[in-house]
Amino acid sequence: MSIESTVILGGFATAVVLGAVAQRSNFCTMGALSDVVNMGHWGRMRMWVLAMAVAIAGTTALSQAGLIDLPQAVAMRPRLPWLSLLLGGLLFGVGMTYAGGCANKNLLRVGGGSLRSLVVLLVLAVSASMTLKGLFGQWRASYLDPVAIDLAALGWKDQGLPTLLQQVTGLAPQQAAMAAAGVLVLAMLAWVFADKRFRGNGLQMLGGVVIGGCVVVGWYISGHLGFGENPETLEMTYFATNTRAMESMSFVAPLAFGLELLQRWTDQSLKISFGIATVLGVMLGAGAMSLATKSFRWEGFASVDDLRNQVLGATLMGFGGVTALGCTVGQGLTGISTLAIGSFLALAGIIGGSVATLKYMLWRAEQD
Numbered sequence: 001m002s003i004e005s006t007v008i009l010g011g012f013a014t015a016v017v018l019g020a021v022a023q024r025s026n027f028c029t030m031g032a033l034s035d036v037v038n039m040g041h042w043g044r045m046r047m048w049v050l051a052m053a054v055a056i057a058g059t060t061a062l063s064q065a066g067l068i069d070l071p072q073a074v075a076m077r078p079r080l081p082w083l084s085l086l087l088g089g090l091l092f093g094v095g096m097t098y099a100g101g102c103a104n105k106n107l108l109r110v111g112g113g114s115l116r117s118l119v120v121l122l123v124l125a126v127s128a129s130m131t132l133k134g135l136f137g138q139w140r141a142s143y144l145d146p147v148a149i150d151l152a153a154l155g156w157k158d159q160g161l162p163t164l165l166q167q168v169t170g171l172a173p174q175q176a177a178m179a180a181a182g183v184l185v186l187a188m189l190a191w192v193f194a195d196k197r198f199r200g201n202g203l204q205m206l207g208g209v210v211i212g213g214c215v216v217v218g219w220y221i222s223g224h225l226g227f228g229e230n231p232e233t234l235e236m237t238y239f240a241t242n243t244r245a246m247e248s249m250s251f252v253a254p255l256a257f258g259l260e261l262l263q264r265w266t267d268q269s270l271k272i273s274f275g276i277a278t279v280l281g282v283m284l285g286a287g288a289m290s291l292a293t294k295s296f297r298w299e300g301f302a303s304v305d306d307l308r309n310q311v312l313g314a315t316l317m318g319f320g321g322v323t324a325l326g327c328t329v330g331q332g333l334t335g336i337s338t339l340a341i342g343s344f345l346a347l348a349g350i351i352g353g354s355v356a357t358l359k360y361m362l363w364r365a366e367q368d
Contacts, residue, residue: 003228007240008277010221015278018214018249019111019285024293025207027051028105029328030096030354037358043201046192047208048332053188054212055337059219060181064174068223071158072238074245075325075340078156083147084140085342088323089331089349092252095316096350097357098309102328103251103317107279111286114299116306120314121255127318128256136319144323161339180339215333218248222274242273248337250330252321254279324349 001009021027025047032044063070070076096102099120101109106124109117130136156163161184166176192208193199223246226239241247242257254275261270290296301307321327324346326335332350335343 003226004240004271007222007226007274008272010225011218011274012277012281014214014217014221015249015281016285016288018211018278019108019282019287020289021207021210021214021285022104022282023108023111023286023289025203025211027207027211028101028108029332030101030105033351033354034097034358037355038362042195043198043204046195046198047204049188050192050205050208051212051215051333052336053185053192054209055215055333056181056188056339057185058213058216059337060177060339062216062219062223064177068219068246069227070160070338072223072245073219073338073340074243074247075331075335075338075343076158076160078152078158079148079150080159080342081145081148082342082345084144084323085325085345086349087144088320088325089346090320090353091316092320092324092327093350093353093355094357095313095318095320095353096328097313097354097361099313099317100310103255103321104282104327104329107251107282108286109299111283111288112290112299113296116299116301116310119301119307120310122259123311123314124252124318124321125255125259127315128252128322129259129318131319131322132253132256136322140319140323159341161341164341177339184339212333212337215248215329215337218274218278218334219246219337222246222248226274240271240274242275247274248334249278250275250326250334251279251282252318252327252330256318256322320353 026044027047028044029048032048035041035044059070062068099106103124106117106120110121127136131140151159156167162173162177162180165171165180166173169176171179198204222238222241226241226246227236228239229235230237238244238246242253257273258276258279261272261276264270287296301310321330324331325342326346328350331343331346336347
């Protein structure tokens with residue numbers, strides 16, 4: 001089997017597991033925020049944070065073992081476009097709240113029979129494509145991305161928290177990485193398991209561990225199994241990824257690449273990539289779990305207002321997800337697992353945008 005096939009099939013299989021487990025455990029980042037804001041319930045939020053802790057621990061272990069070169073990840077590049085990350089995250093958070101779920105949740109819903117989410121994903125893909133290469137992309141490249149901090153000029157090899165710790169304390173790189181990851185993971189786990197109710201919910205614990213583990217497996221597949229010598233150029237490269245760097249779970253840009261592939265199927269320069277395969281895998285895994293649990297049902301739009309909100313939300317998610325270099329999974333799990341400072345900025349924007357929109361919606365409902 002070729003390296004490309006290994007990466008694509010490995011990413012697909014990992015995403016099938018993620019989709020099935022996320023569907024069964026009702027994993028939803030927007031839902032987690034909604035539970036906290038509207039009901040004061042932290043169960044799904046603890047599942048999300050548990051997934052983060054597992055992803056950080058596993059990714060750090062892969063890096064320290066020399067199995068992946070973590071600074072090669074896009075999120076770790078030493079140029080920090082802080083305005084794009086914050087604003088993109090904010091708009092993504094607003095969009096996912098209007099759409100009733102992030103890109104991952106809508107993939108799960110499509111697997112469960114939601115035609116409404118299919119429309120959301122199509123609009124999201126168009127918006128993301130416009131942000132990568134179209135009109136929105138011109139705005140992003142002209143006004144947002146240039147506002148950045150060049151950390152390389154300060155002597156940083158990447159934008160990871162371990163590098164920050166190394167610069168401040170003078171620790172060796174390996175010690176700084178272990179210290180930063182260790183403190184963060186232990187703090188997360190302490191908070192997650194401090195709640196007795198969560199400790200008694202085996203399904204949510206399993207969901208957090210498996211979903212976080214899927215991020216780690218994704219890094220191993222694209223960053224280790226997918227790294228090799230290009231037979232044409234004789235240079236070492238990452239195979240079957242759209243960014244030409246190692247990737248793990250992220251769904252906004254891959255939706256745009258998937259749409260482009262469908263539109264230009266006969267173009268031999270376009271091929272199924274790791275990201276596109278993970279999108280398909282999540283939908284298939286969710287669909288299989290929906291059928292197995294007899295929860296599959298067709299779903300459409302409830303009203304014209306519902307359609308309007310979904311389209312608005314999808315458009316904002318497409319623009320915001322590309323601008324912030326990821327979604328609640330792409331930055332909220334995969335990016336966070338690298339300990340990139342930019343990923344924490346993007347995640348703060350996503351959470352802030354969603355919480356503000358949830359509170360606005362609650363206020364509007366009270367006024368009505």
